[in-house]
Amino acid sequence: MPTVLSTKILSPIQKQHLFAANIGLVDYNAVKIKTLNPELPTHTFKNVIFTSQNAVKLAMAKDIKIDKIFCVGDKTAKYIESFGLNVQLKADYAQDLALQISEKYTKAHFDFFCSAQRRDDLPNVLSKHQVSLKEYHLYDSVCSFKTFPNVFDAVLCFSPLGVKSYYKIHDYKPLAICIGKTTAKSAGFFTKKVIIASKPSLDSVVVKTIKTLT
Template sequence: MASILSTKILTRSQRELVLNTGFGLVEYNAINISFTKVSLPKRIENGIFTSQNAVAAIKDKNIEIERVFCVGQNTRKALENLGYNVMLHAEHSRALGQKITIQYPEATFTFFCGNKRRDALPELLHKHNINLTEIEVYKTSLNIKEFQRTFNAIMCFSPSGVQSYFGANKPQKETIVCIGNTTATAAKLYTDQIAIANTTSIESVIAKTVKVLNKTF
């Protein structure tokens, strides 16, 4: 029986999507998230979120944000569940940045991010002289764990998750299934056995993993 390692603890419904296929599943959190104690503005015009962790960090802060811009379907859902008005959405940071430079070139933005945020989005906005303030609302730390076994597929949801897994485990013949291009770029430092989900959601990563394994098993 083929086996899958998830570098993130799944919800019950997500877990069932895997187990209903008959494949084995092992789960752990490859990264730890902690929210930072930082003074936050009560109102901003334009807020940028590229992860669900940033949304969770400001969830109970009662910040009024006139317009929201985000990366990822689940990030968008989390923001809309909090009542925020999502003006622009993209599947990765660079695509969001490109939309912003075209549609909101004169606007001022606040980027709610973590300590390991990627450079692509801020660099693109600064290149186009767009005013950007960054607020670090959470920190990511690696939960490095060594596995005394192999897997047929490993589901990865962030560059930090990739780094954490390979921090204690050597590449084998497994396929690394990534949530997006940025995570895939990180995985390419360790292996060329990579697949990328069709959309930036956990469910899409699961679907892609099952599809990859069904071709072999």
């Protein structure tokens, strides 16, 4: 029976899908979140960008007021909507969101709530198109290194830091099943065996794992 390591704790339903396909699973959170406390203005934010649920959670805890929200990912959008807020625009990838913003909102100012370890894709695209952007780092993401004696058939990877947390400290480099292109690029520095899920979501990674290993 093939066995995989997930660098993020999966939901009970996601685990059931793997077990039903006779795939063994070990899961853990390979990335730790450290909350930061930047000083935020008290005015209403006109246009806010979120690329993670962590940023949404921390921003909502500060009870800030927002007019329009732009985000990356279906899960992030649903999480935002759970607070009774509407999403103005969403995309599967940060770079794609930045390109859409650059085309439709060239004269607007945006505030980006994110991790101190955020990728450069979105800020670089907006800067290139001269879209005004201010960043607020609400948290920091750090590797949670943990060694495993198991020989896994694949590692499920959800972020570049998650990739680093496993592959940097293990000599054996199994197949990396990645949530998206950015994560896959990071995995490519450690192993030549890399595949990408059809959509950038945890569910899609699970589906790709089942199709690949059964």
